[in-house]
Amino acid sequence: PVSREVLARVVGRNCNIDLVIDDIRAGLAGRPYELVSVAGGWQHRTKKVFGDVIHAAFGTAVGQGTKELSQSEALVLMCIAYFQPITRGELSSFFGKEVSRDLIGVLRAQELIASGPRSPQPGAPYSYVTTKNFLSQFGLDTLRQLPDFEALEDAGLLSKEKLLAGDIMSDFAGLQEAVEVEADE
Incomplete structure (x- = not known):
């Protein structure tokens, strides 16, 4: 993602960056890509609805070149995202086994x-x-855009007691669905 500071150097410090971004977004309306705010900057990305068509046109598989996370990796990453900074020992206590x-x-x-x-x-x-790569990969501008932990608890998708007792695996499926739904919105 390109930061506001870099954009200001390119277009000039006297320009209103927000207006420039609005103009670019308006110019991209109806096209298969968009300008999105991620990881504290702006990035040109293909719209999700066009992803399969573009991959088919170029003969590539969706996600080619990126490794999908295993369930264990996704769980550890989730814990790091919500409880950072966190040590490997603290992660191990969440899972009830060595990370x-x-x-x-x-x-x-x-x-x-x-x-x-x-x-x-x-x-x-x-x-x-x-x-910042984590934010970019998950389409987040800041960590504040993660699904609210307490809202996930209230919805029955996560339980802090189970998490602290090392029984996080039972909550993972519901949390994964919630993150995917929020990312699509």
């Missing part, structure tokens, strides 16, 4: 997470936080 360095390595390799501040716990373990 492997390899799993963290997969998320780091995809640039979905990065090292955060050192924890004040004994030994000062690394903590993990989400990245």
Whole structure:
């Protein structure tokens, strides 16, 4: 995504960036792509409704070049997104079993997470936080756009008690549906 600062350098500091963006968006109306606000900047993206047609035209599979997350990876990423900064030990307590360095390595390799501040716990373990790439991949401008944790609890899709007891797996299917629905909106 291109930040407002870069856009201001390109179009001139005296221009109203919001008006320029509105003009670009209006010019793209009816086309298969749009200008979207993600990860603190603006990005030109294909509209979801045209994705399958474009992939078929170029003979590529949807999602080709991107690795789909396993259920374990998605769960760990969800916990990092909601509870960051969080250590691997804290993640392990959520799941009731050890979260492997390899799993963290997969998320780091995809640039979905990065090292955060050192924890004040004994030994000062690394903590993990989400990245701008995480925001971009999930179509979010900020973490505030994640589905509200308390609203998910109220809807019966998540339970903080189950999460703290290490029984997060039972909540994952409902949460995954809620995130997909909110992302489509």
